[in-house]
Amino acid sequence: KVLPSSPGVYVIFDEKEIPIYVGKASNLSNRVRSHFAKSTDFSKSRVIRERGYKIEVHVTSTENEALLLEYNMIQELQPSLNSQYTDGKTYPYLEVTTGEQWPRFLKTREKNNPNSIYLGPYSDVGSMQRSLRYVLKLFPVADCHKEIHLGDADDWAKTCIRRRTKQCMRPCELEIDDNEYRENVDQVINFMEGKLPDILNDVEKKMREASAIEEFEKAAKYRDVMKSINRTMQKQSVFVDDVDNMYVVVQEENKFEIGLSLQKIIDGRIIRREVAVMPKNSEGSFQDFVIQYLIAMLNLNVTNNVKSEDKIKKIILVTDNFKEIKDVLITFDYDIVQKENDAEEQIIKMAKNHIKSHLQRRLLIKKDKELPTKRVEDLREMLGFDLPPLIIDTFDVSTLMGRNNVGSCVRFVNGKPLKKGYRKFKITSVDQQDDFASMYEIVFRRYKDVNDGFDKKGLPIPDLIVIDGGREQLNRGLLALGDNNLKIPIIGLAKREEEIYFSDIEEPMNEDNNRGGMLLLRACRDEAHRFAVTYQRSLRQKEGLVSILDEIDGIGPKRRKLLIRKYKTVNAIAKESSETLSENFGLSKKLSSKVIDACRKFTISN
Structure with missing residues (x-):
């Protein structure tokens, strides 16, 4: 048959008259024929040639009209070859069953309940679920899969974890205030829609009202909710003035x-x-x-x-x-x-x-199907990040009474050390002990050559920077990033109490030291410390070797240079035999023994 040359939509059916593909075209005749051309070897066209039995054509006035009609028909017919764009397989909603006595929050891919309201859709399902888990801890309404009635706790809700751990208002078990429950539902909706200032104002008002009538326990609960909401707002992106909605x-x-x-x-x-x-x-x-x-x-x-x-x-x-x-x-x-x-x-x-x-x-995930590890995922949840911090850079400073000031940066990817991401720094901006200035220098130097998200060796900037230290070290690291025009999430980890400091939150965070995220942070910090101390020790050894060789008569400038180039540290010569030293460097046996004895004494004393 002759197909029209106008814009439109075509539907291809198989022998059982099941739609297998919906397409649009500016020229229906040319587009449909292209599927059946012998030169076409795309997998989709091959399936159409093999299974296509019937073609249905819908002519439209414009290409835009064809696009909208195509979308409608894909949603209605759900053809197998259009799976990339079928709503039912892509973007979920959050259903709030407002038509019930005790509304619930459910993840769904269908909007078929006229008595419910729907939030979304959400392309990032994991982020939506994490946000919901978090807000349900603040406003403990139900997320059960069945409609709730009083007495259900003795039936299907008997094994509900949130009921048993009292993380829900438990309308299935207790007679609760209907108005309070509905207010909590509204707050969860506000949170999921990003209306945090509205929640904050409402909760603050309730806290003051509870305080005024001396219900201090309830006021304390509202105060804790306010703290959590404030922290969430501070973790969000920077507030920007002079922009429209x-x-x-x-x-x-x-x-x-x-x-x-x-x-x-x-x-x-x-x-x-x-x-x-x-x-x-x-x-x-x-x-x-x-x-x-x-x-x-x-x-x-x-x-x-x-x-x-x-x-x-x-x-x-x-x-x-x-x-x-x-x-x-x-x-x-x-x-x-x-x-x-x-x-x-x-x-x-x-x-x-x-x-x-x-x-x-x-x-990264394509290269390593195990991403992210449980510790990385727990760290994401602990810090409230949208995405897991797969790449972590950790900085430490090491000094010995103001001498041999050095710094280190170690990189972990998916919870494991990446050696090619390690960097060591000899501090040049200070000649005495100043951990704060030293921290600024090493963070600044590490990222000064970053261009378009990658350093000069082709490594991407990290998802998280960890500073070994408290508030002041963190501030110096933040200043160094700012001077490089970079904005990377950065925290401080203080050794004494294992407290986590944030750049935009005043109070440090305390977490269980055995929690997966904390174990990962401590592993990063300890590795940075080990790398810095090892580098400082090697400098001290090299410095000691120069000093020892300078003090031994019979070692001239040329031999001293050869020995330093070969052995580098005092320890390396201390482990050598006098015969090898004599043979390789033309030293007398007595002089070789003198060099080795001096190195061994230095090693023991240090």
């Missing part, structure tokens, strides 16, 4: 993949980050990938061209195919713009760094 969409790529980052900014704070990745060898176009992703993430209703109900209409778009993507989003009443000021440029830079880090981690 908006979305920022940026694109980055590496050798194998193209990444897309969508960030939602409310009141100058990034409250939501989502990412998506497309392999470069994918058959689909990047333009279609971006548009399909944005339709899903922005929750757009494409049926009958319904306008978006989103209150945020501004989108900064930094991608390829800018005009084509812009034209589609305009049909949903969005205002598509490019950066307008320095503040927006800062947001764009943060978004690009975010997707770069995501792509970098994906490369």
